[in-house]
Amino acid sequence: MTDSSLIPETQLQFSPALAATIGVEEAILLQHLGTVFTHRTPETRNGYAWLTIERRWLLDTLPFWTAVDLHRVSKSLADKGVILVGSPPLHESEIFLFAINELQEKAPAKPRPAEPPPNAQRASAGLIATSWSPSEDLLQMLALNHNISRQFALDQLEDFVFYWRERGEVSHAWENKYRQHVLSRWRHQQQHEAERFAPDQNSKLDNSWRPSADALEILQRSEVSQAFMEDAIPEFILYWRERNATVKELNSKFIHHIRRQWARYTSAVSHDTEPRRIPEDWQPTADVYDILHMSHIDGEFAEQLLPEFILYWRDSNQLHQSWNTKFLQHVKYRWANRHQLTQSADANHAAGQQQANTKGRTRDRSLNDDLNDRSWATP
Numbered sequence: 330m331t332d333s334s335l336i337p338e339t340q341l342q343f344s345p346a347l348a349a350t351i352g353v354e355e356a357i358l359l360q361h362l363g364t365v366f367t368h369r370t371p372e373t374r375n376g377y378a379w380l381t382i383e384r385r386w387l388l389d390t391l392p393f394w395t396a397v398d399l400h401r402v403s404k405s406l407a408d409k410g411v412i413l414v415g416s417p418p419l420h421e422s423e424i425f426l427f428a429i430n431e432l433q434e435k436a437p438a439k440p441r442p443a444e445p446p447p448n449a450q451r452a453s454a455g456l457i458a459t460s461w462s463p464s465e466d467l468l469q470m471l472a473l474n475h476n477i478s479r480q481f482a483l484d485q486l487e488d489f490v491f492y493w494r495e496r497g498e499v500s501h502a503w504e505n506k507y508r509q510h511v512l513s514r515w516r517h518q519q520q521h522e523a524e525r526f527a528p529d530q531n532s533k534l535d536n537s538w539r540p541s542a543d544a545l546e547i548l549q550r551s552e553v554s555q556a557f558m559e560d561a562i563p564e565f566i567l568y569w570r571e572r573n574a575t576v577k578e579l580n581s582k583f584i585h586h587i588r589r590q591w592a593r594y595t596s597a598v599s600h601d602t603e604p605r606r607i608p609e610d611w612q613p614t615a616d617v618y619d620i621l622h623m624s625h626i627d628g629e630f631a632e633q634l635l636p637e638f639i640l641y642w643r644d645s646n647q648l649h650q651s652w653n654t655k656f657l658q659h660v661k662y663r664w665a666n667r668h669q670l671t672q673s674a675d676a677n678h679a680a681g682q683q684q685a686n687t688k689g690r691t692r693d694r695s696l697n698d699d700l701n702d703r704s705w706a707t708p
Contacts, residue, residue, distance in 0.1 A: 341357060341360075341361060341391075342360065343356040343357050343359075343360045344356060344360065344474075346474060347359070347360070347473075347474055350474055350475050350476050351405075351406070351409055351411060351476065352405065354402045354405075355402055355405050355406050355409070355411070357391075358391070358399075358402045358403065358406065359406060359411060359412070361390070361391065362380075362382075362412070362427065362429075363429070365380055365382055366378070366380065369382070371428075376432040377413060377428040377429075377430070377431070377432065378428055378429065379413075379415065379426060379427070379428045380426070380427060380428070381416075381424055381425070381426045382424070382425050382427075383423065383424060383425075384396060384399070384419055384422065384423050384424065384425055385423070387399055387419070387425065395420075396419055396420040397420045399419040399420070399425075400418045400419040400420045400421075403419060403425070403427070404418070409476065410430055410472070411429075411430055411473065412427050412428065412429055412430055413427065413428045413429075413430055414426070414427050415427070415428070431469055431473075455499055456493075456494065456497065456498075456499055457490055457493045457494060457500070457503050459490065459494065461490055461503060462486065463482070463486070463504055463507050463508075464504060467504050467507070467508060468482055468483075470508075471508065471511060471512075475512065475515065477511060477512075477515050481511075481515065482511050485510060485511050485514050486507075489506075489507055489510050489511075493506070534566060534569055534570045534574055534579070535566075535570070536563075536566060538562075538566055538579065539562070540558075540562070540579075540580055540583045540584075541580050543580070544580040544581075544583055544584050545558065547584055548584060548587055548588070551588065551591075553587055553588070553591045554591075557587075557590075557591060557594070558587055561586070561587055561590060565583060565586055569582070603650070604648035604649055604650050605648060605649070605650075606642075606643070606646065606647075606648055607639060607642045607643055607649075607652050609639065609643065611639055611652060612635075613631075613635070613652075613653055613656050613657075614653055616653070617631075617653050617656060617657055618631065620657060621657070621660060621661075624661065626660060626661065626664050630660070630663075630664065631656075631660045634659065634660055634663055635656070638655075638656055638659055642655070
């Protein structure tokens with residue numbers, strides 16, 4: 330349907346109570362799939378009504394989701410036991426084969442009693458029977474709308490019947506009372522479980538305290554070492570236990586503490602002034618080569634001196650605060666020494682040539698030199 334159509338698109342509707350139980354996205358998809366049964370004929374297999382729909386139709390009618398989103402939400406419904414899926418994942422398949430997890434085979438319907446005349450008095454309510462049990466529809470409704478298992482609901486039946494028989498009250502709607510009874514017990518159990526596993530925020534701090542997974546994840550995203558965090562926990566516990574701190578807000582305090590300590594540690598490592606022996610694999614930093622470049626010293630010349638430099642200082646077993654400075658001084662010294670030797674050799678060569686030329690001239694030699702000259706006899 331084009332955007333200019335006069336017929337508006339179908340609006341999506343979902344139950345707030347169902348969304349609170351299984352999730353908003355799951356409730357939207359479930360009730361949208363339920364509408365398909367109104368205009369398509371399902372195939373009954375093993376007591377379940379199966380339908381096959383096209384992925385393209387789902388993407389067109391639910392344009393705010395991608396195929397990956399549809400797979401994620403449908404998988405969530407299947408994991409919760411709300412639907413059954415008989416096709417590959419939606420982001421890999423062009424069709425979606427599913428069934429609502431409700432058996433279609435039901436007991437034959439009881440004949441509907443004739444309605445009493447308008448002026449007839451309504452039948453009186455009765456006591457709950459000892460053998461009373463909830464209907465299958467009620468058990469399925471509790472599982473679908475509130476995620477309450479069938480076994481949990483049936484476990485509450487004996488107490489429910491005993492309670493109302495002891496009170497001796499009568500009612501027209503025992504199923505409604507039973508539903509409220511099961512819901513109350515379910516919520517009480519859920520609350521008890523939450524309190525059981527939730528840490529007591531007002532309890533005193535002890536050695537068993539550990540930062541939460543969220544706190545550790547935040548620090549890991551800040552590239553803090555896992556070993557550094559583990560080593561800091563005992564000191565952190567001791568510090569706050571001496572101040573009678575409770576568990577409340579300790580995670581945020583731990584994040585702040587570790588970040589501050591990690592900044593100090595990394596700064597100390599980068600600017601360490603502790604004298605150390607030179608490592609075997611030591612390498613000068615890039616700043617050293619930048620300084621050599623500004624001094625017009627060849628970087629390759631410095632690299633050639635590095636093995637000799639490391640060997641010398643490892644054999645001497647001396648400690649120094651900055652090996653970068655030592656290496657820089659060594660390279661500058663060797664560079665100057667090399668150029669000084671080159672200049673001396675050039676000067677000596679020039680002087681030798683000048684002396685040879687001087688001896689070759691007669692006026693520059695003495696009479697004694699001429700008399701003793703035997704150069705002519707040299708082969």
